[in-house]
Amino acid sequence: MSLIQEIRRFSSDIVGEEQLVKMLEKSAAEKRPLRVKFGIDPTFPEVHLGHAVPIRLLRLFQEHGHLPVLILGDGTARLGDPTGRNDQRPPLTPEMVEENAKTYLVQIGKLLDLSEGVCEVRRNNEWFSKMDFFDCLQLAAKSTAARLLERDDFQKRMQANLPVHLHEMMYPLMQGLDSVKVEADVELGGNDQLFNLHMGRQMQEREGQRPQVCITTPLLLGTDGRKMSKSYGNHVGLNASSDDMFGKVMSLSDEGMATWFSLATQMSTQAIDAQLAGHPREAKDCLARAVVTELHSAEAAAAASEEFVRRFQKKEKPSDVPEKLVAAGAYSLPSLMKAVGLANTTSEARRMIEGGGVRIDDEVIKDVRYLVALEESGASVLMQAGKRHFAKISAE
């Protein structure tokens, strides 16, 4: 399959498709790689599979000899992309951003070769930190209020009588400036990024550069069918353990499977169709294996699958239960649960107990005043809270 065909598979919109075809031809003839920009703001400590879709497309370009320009938005992260948001997020401190930026590189490195020569990693503070107020004014002069207010998010917020802050309108301009600074030929992003990508294209044109081609990738929805986001808890982190990742994928709704197959795995369309024709559970197992294989290993995937069957289909205990040590003594059950982290508060622990969700050594305990006797050093009990959480508690 040619590069352009593969690109089409992973994209939902290509602005300047004809231009892209010509660029690819020219690049091949002149042996000059295209500069393909992808920017990500280190606003959270975790990168998830949703982010992985454009990254995978970026890798595709890389495999074909082009140069990924990865922008870690340590400048833009301070502001935060208002896309899809109807509230302002609390501003991040430079320290938090730096912390996140480091882990981002590790996580993205699982999918993309970040070695020098085959990839360019930039931080946009390189230019934003040097701009003074008048530079900012100049940047603001690059667009108009009407143009920026066209954005869907802003429209919706204004209709709902919610605030739209001035600095939020700067975000697309900042992202556009990135494109100018790195002289991007192509920029990738999720399909909610179209507006921002367009801005880069326009700004480059104003600066006398060749406008970038904008490619957006379809959105990978979270396991519950909503937009994948950490705050919904429906995301699959690239850093997640193999068991966790496998379990998350298995909890995916059936409707989402087809998209997940095509966006989160490397499988061919034929292989995917074959899977989808079978039992949904088997298909999902195959999907989960594929995902875990890419981010961990085939062995880890096989192990995670077995573990999953053992735990949830056969309802056996997990093969390794975290062990917690406590001082010898008798404990009231709710406070012990809080102490070992199976509940956030004792009230929460009580609720679980009353709801029949707590077992000690396989026996359901419904009495909130139950005392766990761990008087002798070395004594231990197996505690289960809910379906997934286990702890082996031993007395010191």
Add this chain to the structure above:
RNA sequence: GGGAAGGUACCUAAGCGGCCAACAGGGUUGGAUUGUAAAUCCAAUGGCACUGCCUUCAGAGGUUCGAAUCCUCUCCUUCCCA
């Protein structure tokens, strides 16, 4: 600068002097069922040394036996006019 409407738990949103830890829906959590899918049903949903106690209804004061509810000031948001 002038005028109007608002700020209630994770979100939406009732309550407008005692029956309020606060209606309802969403979400979340636990349970049943199941393919840890969907759908459905039940329950819980501020904290704690839990038949009680403590801290909440933007913030600070005040009125009252008693305030989320009334008054004063402050902070924040939106809308209209300039």
